[in-house]
Amino acid sequence: MRTLLVAVATFLLPTFITAQSQPQLNLMPMPASVQPGAGQLLITQSFSVAVTRGHDASLDEEVQRFQAQLARQTGIPFRPKAGAAATLQIHADHGRQAVQKLGEDESYELTITDSGANLTAPTSLGIIHGLQTFLQLVEITPTGFAAPAVIIKDQPRFLWRGTMIDVSRHFIPIDVLKRNLDGMAAVKLNVLHWHLSDDQGFRVESKVFPKLTGMGSDGMFYTQNEIRDLIAYAHDRGIRVMPEFDIPGHSRSWFLGYPELSSGSGPYTLERGGPGYVDPVMDPTRESTYKFLEKFIAEMAKLFPDAYFHIGGDEVNGKQWDANPKIQAFIQAHGMKNNQDLQAYFNQRLQKIVAKNHKIMVGWDEILHPDLPKTIIVQSWRGQASLAAAAKQGYSGLLSFGYYLDLMWPAARHYAVDPMADAAANLTPEEQSRILGGESCQWAEWVTPENIDSHIWPRNAAIAERLWSPQNVTDVPSMYARMNAVSLNLEFLGLTHRSARLRMLHRMAGTADITALRNLADVVEPVKDYERWDDAKGPIDFHAPLTRMIDAVYPESDVARHFNDLVQTFIQSGYKDQPTEMQIRSQLTTWRDNDARLHPLLTQTFLLQEDLPLSQSLSAVGQAGLQALDYLDKGQTPPDSWKTQQIAVIAQAKTRQADMLLMVAAPVQQLVEMSAASHN
């Protein structure tokens, strides 16, 4: 299959017309080819869709969903006129596979003129994607809702474009997953990688081993019917569902019901943090372990129809193996050198079980070992080098390093990560063809059903573009503009990545008026990477409420980014751009005055008290920025004492406060430094 796909990609490459050469359309991911036309297609109440030939029943449902979303976006209750020609004509040459296959044709062509639209595709999978493109094209204009005239020819750059969602550390209910699947479909992602078991909970009903959820889930798990329903929901939207059962490590939740699987001595409780929390690991030396896994995987292989089966395999620290004399004896008896060899032995046994059930085994990059067959797939999370190394050795791979949404990076940082860059850039074409795509990852230490959407969206759209669009689509300002447009449509789809923040701020405040609180929340971001894991505060309590300001704010502050842009524009103008200075002053004034308005509220609620210093910092930064502008305007050199004092204030403002960062401190520091330097 991979050889065929390379041929297709090579054939299509010369026809790419890149996004940068086109006027901006709010499309994300940017299609492979966009040719603008003249005029626009007005979307009126008589808008209608016809599927002309070759369609399957699921396509009719897709069209209904499309029309419902178009109605939500535009507020138009559609009333097609009987007998009139359909506005949008759809034709798919073929239906789809009952179980979506990797590499199934996803291409489509969409032509819009001022009198109608045509969407054609080899399979109905392409139609699904093309309809999402149409939805993104519809915008409000001076004359009505309209889609611009355009010819789009589109297909994905990578065949595997996924999002991993961890539902073990915090359980995420089916309805929340469904709205996220809607979001994934909107940006043409095609794999939900469902991280279903970990130390903190086992989330899938097993009829063969009922104690897995009976003792290992705190009562929070999916029934098999719910899983089948979710898989069907995803399939309708062109999304495969790959399950992950993380073994032999990250498996503490299995051991509550089945302690005989473990390498240590029980009894076990579900992981609540604390020392040694990742130590429990399966015992690969007992035949009973494999008998258990044979039965379990046979059951799960039937439940999950996807061809791929993820076995985890990450972060086995080996402590229980080191501490268990029988296991050490097994290692010696079998001529193994170390625990890595033991895990490779486990993975070999596991791979045979997975293959016996007609599945292809996928695992995190720790599973890479020459003893494993080349059919497995390696998911790289520790760096791009391991992806390239796997490809060199003949293994197919997926990139997730650089796509961890839980690290709270700005979208631009994820966007800059390309599966074919760095070490992969030096691979041969054949080796490169083994890089199937990538997956964003939403690990669930710090999310609940309430705030998970805002941790995934809209940043996930930028990663989706990286995986779908031509490699040279890299313009960051364009990305942000288009991501913000898509973000609005995602809320109309039902995602709550914007609206949940206001609800959470209202909860913290206990009041209807949260203007001042929002001013503060607008300019902060959570600390990055694993900075929130503060060992001094003790282990993470996975059952504690996540209701602090850090839990409500966006991972990336649009307001701060926009303010920073203004400051750069102002500096580049030689402090002469007066309209920009007025905007900067207006913003700084709001911040300077904000603490006086916000302070009383912060003292009144236990959830906001920790934010008092942060609020004071924002006002101090606002004050410093305004004074700096005054000096610049007057052409005066400020006293050194003033500069020293302001830099100290800003240094304080830049420190982590209530686990958040004040993102406007740095540009204000620039203003202060410029004002002090400009006349020396």
Add this chain to the structure above:
Amino acid sequence: MRTLLVAVATFLLPTFITAQSQPQLNLMPMPASVQPGAGQLLITQSFSVAVTRGHDASLDEEVQRFQAQLARQTGIPFRPKAGAAATLQIHADHGRQAVQKLGEDESYELTITDSGANLTAPTSLGIIHGLQTFLQLVEITPTGFAAPAVIIKDQPRFLWRGTMIDVSRHFIPIDVLKRNLDGMAAVKLNVLHWHLSDDQGFRVESKVFPKLTGMGSDGMFYTQNEIRDLIAYAHDRGIRVMPEFDIPGHSRSWFLGYPELSSGSGPYTLERGGPGYVDPVMDPTRESTYKFLEKFIAEMAKLFPDAYFHIGGDEVNGKQWDANPKIQAFIQAHGMKNNQDLQAYFNQRLQKIVAKNHKIMVGWDEILHPDLPKTIIVQSWRGQASLAAAAKQGYSGLLSFGYYLDLMWPAARHYAVDPMADAAANLTPEEQSRILGGESCQWAEWVTPENIDSHIWPRNAAIAERLWSPQNVTDVPSMYARMNAVSLNLEFLGLTHRSARLRMLHRMAGTADITALRNLADVVEPVKDYERWDDAKGPIDFHAPLTRMIDAVYPESDVARHFNDLVQTFIQSGYKDQPTEMQIRSQLTTWRDNDARLHPLLTQTFLLQEDLPLSQSLSAVGQAGLQALDYLDKGQTPPDSWKTQQIAVIAQAKTRQADMLLMVAAPVQQLVEMSAASHN
């Protein structure tokens, strides 16, 4: 039943402790008796509930719903400790009726101390209400979420506390009704009056007469299963569901499938506005009409278990009767004087059919006629006099005059309407006992599933308080403060009365940043009463999108009300209250500068172009107010020409623009007049 209820009310009256004498708790409706205690009950993760005795299974579900809502409000994932005593102990002496009865005991007692809470009630209906009170008591404090120590003894003033929702003019789906039932339960309303048929659509599946929806619903109707599901949902929340089938007028939708019922000649189409739209009316002279109604009512009486059955009866204009010689002959032959007598004849026949199906007939006040038995119930919509008149004649009645939510009145105006005031105040106690309560009414000319919540909430809570709380609970500032607190909780319940506005504004703008647009939307209200029905614009198109700014804004502007309060405070201080003046200036400055920010956006989208003059008016008003304050501050008398000009500007600003009213024009006019007068 009525005699008993009077006795209960009289017995309880002396124990009332009114709201005004108590420190403010954010309760709505205010309970009959509130005795504050010392301390507070902290709501922690170990919060738990126990139902001790006498409970029915539905009560367990109610407790689960209560806990889910408490978790949404607080963001706390509850984890009760095994074996620990429950935080909240619940005891109901008895279960409930399978079909909720008018007058079923709804009282409860709730005692909260710093160590726990007790909720007791004669029936589980009281428990349902008491749990809602508990939810309202929980607030965020400096030490955590907590309910204050308190002893509450509560029961309703009126037994019938309803909300009528019209689902004919615009169809409202089941899920939207369900979230509104949640809202009704939160404020202890106990009747959903479901206006199911009208000229614009017939919304209930009839198996006996399938053409009612087959031809008269545009495909938008409820199946009988959906109706049973909704009734069960309402019952779980202590809410009766009374159906209304409006006849003999407002019945055009019946005639598409069954033209033989009508007094005129068909063929009929569903009402889309236009001349004569209310003319079609049933033919009361044919026996076949009654045969039809006998079968239909028998079917519906089984589907709707409530003891009351609403037959409408309003606004029969008689034109078709006048124009039909056979009907005129019938009137003469039966010795009737006029069309009113004919409708009374129809109602008498109808009442016998309704009674045969063991239901009590309810109708709008036009049905009041001495020929009808005293068992019927009259719902007064044309004035309080008709309610009193009915009571005097021995008829029971409900008040809806003054409670029409679709008229866009401020909450305070609804709140001031009391069923026992005006003509009813002069009734004898026995006559007064016939006034069972009232119903708010949401007629659906201008609502969609998207914006209906904001037309009903939070103002409906003020009406709910009028119908539940002691008559002397009338303090308007207290009402607004409590209504705003309840409004937050309603959003946590799932209502979208606040969040939908932002979504709609984003749609109109097509952009992520709607700050300036929101500034404008914050200070306008829709035109009042029936002013939006502009005959010059032609008939209402019930299928047109409702996506203009008037459709998004709140019926009542909190910002404008608050601004008006500030201006009154400032004036009363003799223009000396500087902090208040600063707040006024800050607001006026935002408005003055807003049009410059907003104007470009307004020109870019067809939905906002009509708001250009309104935006200019807001800036002009801001400018006028700031200048007036300058004159006041300097102690200068402005030139007459200035005053004349400003008053003209404000007069323009006060006119209807894009079907909206700028609610801050009047207080700014005050400032202008004061500044001009103060030194003359």
